[in-house]
Amino acid sequence: MRDSAPDIRLERAGVAFDGQTLFRGLDLVLEGGRWTCLLGPSGVGKSTLLRLVADLVPGAPDGRVTAGDGGPVAGRVAFMAQQDLLLPWLDARGNVLLGQRLRGEKPDTARAETLLADLGLAQATQLRPAAMSGGMRQRVALARTLMEDRPIVLMDEPFAAVDAVTRLRLQALAAERLAGRTVLLVTHDPLEALRLGHVVHVMTGRPARLSDPIRPPGTPLRPVDDPALLALQGELLRRLAEDAE
Amino acid sequence: MGRGLVTAIGLILLWEAATHLLGLPPYILPAPSQVATALWLRGEVLAHHALITATEIAIGLVVGVALGTGTALLVVRSPLARRWLMPVVIASQAIPVFALAPLLVLWFGYGLASKIVMAALVIYFPVAAAFFDGLRTTPPAWIELARTMGASDGAILWRLRLPAALPALAQGLRIAAAVAPIGAVIGEWVGSGAGLGFLMLHANGRMQIDLLFAALVVLAAMAITLYYGLDAILRRLVQWQPETLGRSR
Numbered sequence: 375m376r377d378s379a380p381d382i383r384l385e386r387a388g389v390a391f392d393g394q395t396l397f398r399g400l401d402l403v404l405e406g407g408r409w410t411c412l413l414g415p416s417g418v419g420k421s422t423l424l425r426l427v428a429d430l431v432p433g434a435p436d437g438r439v440t441a442g443d444g445g446p447v448a449g450r451v452a453f454m455a456q457q458d459l460l461l462p463w464l465d466a467r468g469n470v471l472l473g474q475r476l477r478g479e480k481p482d483t484a485r486a487e488t489l490l491a492d493l494g495l496a497q498a499t500q501l502r503p504a505a506m507s508g509g510m511r512q513r514v515a516l517a518r519t520l521m522e523d524r525p526i527v528l529m530d531e532p533f534a535a536v537d538a539v540t541r542l543r544l545q546a547l548a549a550e551r552l553a554g555r556t557v558l559l560v561t562h563d564p565l566e567a568l569r570l571g572h573v574v575h576v577m578t579g580r581p582a583r584l585s586d587p588i589r590p591p592g593t594p595l596r597p598v599d600d601p602a603l604l605a606l607q608g609e610l611l612r613r614l615a616e617d618a619e
Numbered sequence: 620m621g622r623g624l625v626t627a628i629g630l631i632l633l634w635e636a637a638t639h640l641l642g643l644p645p646y647i648l649p650a651p652s653q654v655a656t657a658l659w660l661r662g663e664v665l666a667h668h669a670l671i672t673a674t675e676i677a678i679g680l681v682v683g684v685a686l687g688t689g690t691a692l693l694v695v696r697s698p699l700a701r702r703w704l705m706p707v708v709i710a711s712q713a714i715p716v717f718a719l720a721p722l723l724v725l726w727f728g729y730g731l732a733s734k735i736v737m738a739a740l741v742i743y744f745p746v747a748a749a750f751f752d753g754l755r756t757t758p759p760a761w762i763e764l765a766r767t768m769g770a771s772d773g774a775i776l777w778r779l780r781l782p783a784a785l786p787a788l789a790q791g792l793r794i795a796a797a798v799a800p801i802g803a804v805i806g807e808w809v810g811s812g813a814g815l816g817f818l819m820l821h822a823n824g825r826m827q828i829d830l831l832f833a834a835l836v837v838l839a840a841m842a843i844t845l846y847y848g849l850d851a852i853l854r855r856l857v858q859w860q861p862e863t864l865g866r867s868r
């Protein structure tokens with residue numbers, strides 16, 4: 375049995391690089407078993423916030439990242455970084471099996487191949503990253519993330535490198551596979567956030583603030599041509615544009 | 620490779636012509652045809668000494684590479700070793716190892732051992748330094764990913780840092796292949812009773828310059844074979860690297 379997906383609570387979260395405060399005193403709850411999407415302009419600190427949850431950057435000393443069930447966060451996270459981080463000497467299948475190999479588990483080749491096939495990479499299981507397109511690499515990275523099968527999933531712009539149609543397909547697939555997990559998804563695309571998120575936050579400014587949670591009507595995976603969604607998208611774009619001024 | 624061969628043949632022809640036109644005596648510069656004759660007539664002697672030099676180079680390579688990679692792994696695994704050992708390893712680079720040859724002959728005798736030590740010594744540093752550098756410069760994002768996957772330090776070293784360091788190690792090994800024959804031959808020059816280096820000195824002393832050249836040709840052939848053979852193996856090992864380092868040609 376997979377353990378159930380806990381809330382993740384960030385309290386007074388802060389990160390500074392070289393004396394530059396990216397954000398501080400930030401409170402955020404990622405609701406257990408739901409998708410939280412984070413939107414914001416480039417450089418605002420979205421990736422850094424995600425990495426803070428994964429315990430990959432040192433946070434402010436008084437800040438805390440905790441799981442709602444009292445358990446640890448570390449060890450229950452699947453992390454998909456903004457770069458695909460594929461290892462160049464492994465083929466697609468080897469990259470998907472990386473986690474199991476690193477933990478000394480028996481690699482589940484069949485599952486890795488099924489995952490790759492689901493992502494449209496059935497022909498590419500033996501390809502090395504150097505022989506793949508950017509979109510293929512990103513899909514392999516997604517497969518590697520899904521392979522980890524963790525209750526908490528952190529994804530940084532996972533669909534940025536694929537064409538519009540593939541993106542819709544991958545969104546649907548990810549929504550299906552990651553249903554019931556606590557997901558934090560960073561994206562540049564307001565429509566993607568609105569389509570996939572139970573909750574959407576907009577991150578703006580420096581030090582960065584988070585908007586109040588936006589809860590799009592209906593449940594994910596929402597149709598992209600839903601008028602309510604398109605109206606909300608317009609509003610989100612307006613907000614992001616205001617921040618840029 | 621093909622063009623290199625054409626150039627080499629051209630130079631040899633030029634050399635042949637020059638010796639005849641300038642009337643150089645064979646004890647100054649023998650013609651290639653005379654060297655070829657020596658190669659043919661003294662083949663057995665040359666093979667005997669070549670085998671000895673090849674043995675020194677081969678064992679020296681194995682020992683030097685083992686010690687070099689071992690040091691790099693040790694230093695990467697243990698901060699204590701890094702603090703205490705690395706400064707010495709780096710400083711040892713500044714020592715002209717060849718100047719140690721007389722000492723090595725004194726300590727290890729006129730036989731194979733002193734040449735093997737010599738070859739191993741000259742190989743040791745480039746291999747240790749290159750491999751250490753490669754192990755140290757694994758992209759941090761890969762290590763972060765591995766940590767989120769719950770990997771131990773050992774697993775990260777074995778499955779991530781080691782393969783990621785292979786291109787760097789390959790560069791170190793190429794240098795090793797290039798300097799190992801020099802180490803062995805200098806060891807033979809300083810004191811030995813066999814080997815191509817010994818044969819060259821011996822032939823020189825007796826004005827058998829054609830034999831000296833023949834020994835040189837054999838030595839060069841061995842060194843080139845070693846270098847390109849190793850290079851081919853290394854290329855295959857790190858062929859995943861998009862721009863394989865040092866694509867010569």
Ligand SMILES: Nc1ncnc2c1ncn2[C@@H]1O[C@H](COP(=O)(O)OP(=O)(O)OP(=O)(O)O)[C@@H](O)[C@H]1O
Nearest residue numbers: 391392396414415416417418419420421422423456
């Ligand atoms: N390790 C680091 N050291 C120093 N500065 C950093 C580091 N990581 C990020 N930064 C800085 O922090 C800021 C925010 O970076 P971050 O990657 O979180 O932005 P982002 O919102 O994800 O942007 P994008 O949408 O372009 O990915 C940037 O100005 C970046 O230069």
Ligand SMILES: [Mg+2]
Nearest residue numbers: 420421456530
């Ligand atoms: Mg980012």
